[in-house]
Amino acid sequence: MLDERKQKILQAIVDDYITTAEPIGSRSISRKYDMGLSPATIRNEMSDLEALGYLEQPHTSAGRVPSPRGYRFYVDCLMQPQKISDHDIALITNWYETKVRNIEQVFQETVKVVARMTRNVSLMVAPSPTNSRFKYAQFLPLDERRAILVVVTDNGVIDNKVIDIPTDTSLEDLQEIANGLNNRLAGLLFDQIKNSLLKEAKKDIMANPVLFESALAVLRQALAAEGGEKVYLGGTTQLLNQPEFREVEKIKGLLSMLEEEQLLCDILHMQDSDGVVVTIGQENKYSGIKDCSMVQATYRIEGQVIGTMAVLGPTRMEYGKIITVMEFMNRHLGEMLKKYKL
Amino acid sequence: MLDERKQKILQAIVDDYITTAEPIGSRSISRKYDMGLSPATIRNEMSDLEALGYLEQPHTSAGRVPSPRGYRFYVDCLMQPQKISDHDIALITNWYETKVRNIEQVFQETVKVVARMTRNVSLMVAPSPTNSRFKYAQFLPLDERRAILVVVTDNGVIDNKVIDIPTDTSLEDLQEIANGLNNRLAGLLFDQIKNSLLKEAKKDIMANPVLFESALAVLRQALAAEGGEKVYLGGTTQLLNQPEFREVEKIKGLLSMLEEEQLLCDILHMQDSDGVVVTIGQENKYSGIKDCSMVQATYRIEGQVIGTMAVLGPTRMEYGKIITVMEFMNRHLGEMLKKYKL
């Protein structure tokens, strides 16, 4: 374990490096932080810290830079959680008020505002409707030849699709079929429906097989479309402000990764733990972000997972601030989602 | 007007420059294109072309590069439209078949596939529901306290929102109100509704003002949410492959522009002309893309505008191929939209 003085010095180095992105020398620490120590003493301590694996030297005559282990220790023991300024709070409140009209926008704008506040890329997977239960399906008239099939879930999410009404069939006939489905499926999780029940229900309504087939296909399609979780992404340009992404090649790598929704989804699902989790550099499982850090939080309402959110950036990131923001958004997001009835 | 030989040389230069991104010298033209001319002769011609404003020289001892005027002439007179390979067609067909389930995905995936084929950024504004007519509003039951208000338009787009049912009100009461609206508004363009008619309709249903107010608010909100057109964006990382975007600053400029949906919307609306339009460099009205070119097409179905699509990239872009792709997608998009009933 590190003694107090080493901890102080390590903290000073990480703090400084996070803001300057330049290797930190003994002189600057001695000058800036008033610990009554000469650069030489600090040099000795830094040398120790390097031997212990908390610091690294880009080259012999450069200052020190935190190692992954250094960051880890910083995050676990040293880091000061930062308060969110009133200004920031006002920004957020106002942002939501002017820009958010529905659930989807809650996610869209949350990701944007988080990216802006943390000055890093921010991403989120939206609630998977897999957790929602089928309520009923209903046909709404559109014109003579077409109708809209609406699928309602118990938390109010709707999926809909326009379908052609087969000739010599009335809207009532269609609704009849829908009712057959409704009786069978009401209250079931979408997951369950997907797997087996559609097949079973089929038997019930053999009376009108052709028509039923087509309605079923629509429902299945609607389910499939809703099945995948949606990924929201914000602040990609923030990457370009980071000195660690000065080379185009690096930007390209990360940016094309961020374009692959499925991959982002997987990355966010790798850990669904409680609270805020920080993954530093090599700790990340996906190789494309081994030189990045990720601060991640899983949001729940009444115990149920409603989404996972993350801030992604260089290992040199403002962990304190980012964690505070994530925790703050946790509360805020809950409120917003209640307001928009997810 | 340019004589035939000058045209041939200009075409060769533009073609070569488009693929290599390096200034083209007289020797390489003489070698590659078998016109029976020595480098010296070609040099004279190039000198003429420069004097006429079709070519530019980065510096005295470099080859020539097409000027904006050179590109313009190339696009208008010289360029050969490229055929789309069977391989590409198969790619597209397969892409749509596996990835597209609903209207929204048609746009999403179109933009992606176009970006991939043209190796440039591609963007699109989705159909504005402003052009669609209100059909009816209906309340669907959700549970004791909540209902879903569904708004149906004549082309089948639905907007919906969960609302709380005020105490001592039944679903029938709500539908009553909705019917009042329906009688008033059916068949009207959303634009018209937005502006004045909501106010007027209000008078009719003074009997239950409080309830009506809230329903009205929901409708208005739904309208507002649908009001803005949606922008789809694909292939942003393609930018990074272009040598003209090797400096991070340039990337940052364009990328942050691409993040602003409203701006993209405006840019795409600056010209709603028929067919495929090419805007080269300075011809672009928005200053942020004065060193880019844009190939843009407005898609219609039965005369009605259903969206505008564009490919954006450096002025050195494969105009021939891009234009062909856009024209091809025009047809394809029509089919897809019919299939998904927009």
Add this chain to the structure above:
DNA sequence: TGTTAGCACTCTATCTGATAGAGTGCTAAC
């Protein structure tokens, strides 16, 4: 008159030293 070979000229990109500056590690003194 149009075309071409030859050559001097220009500009860039690249490499090479040289230099200044930052920071360290070590030693010896406090």
Add this chain to the structure above:
DNA sequence: GTTAGCACTCTATCAGATAGAGTGCTAACA
């Protein structure tokens, strides 16, 4: 245990030299 002093190392930067690509011009040729 702390610190001052100093030699040492490494990088970033700049000037100068060099090679290479490409041009423009002139004079000769068909």
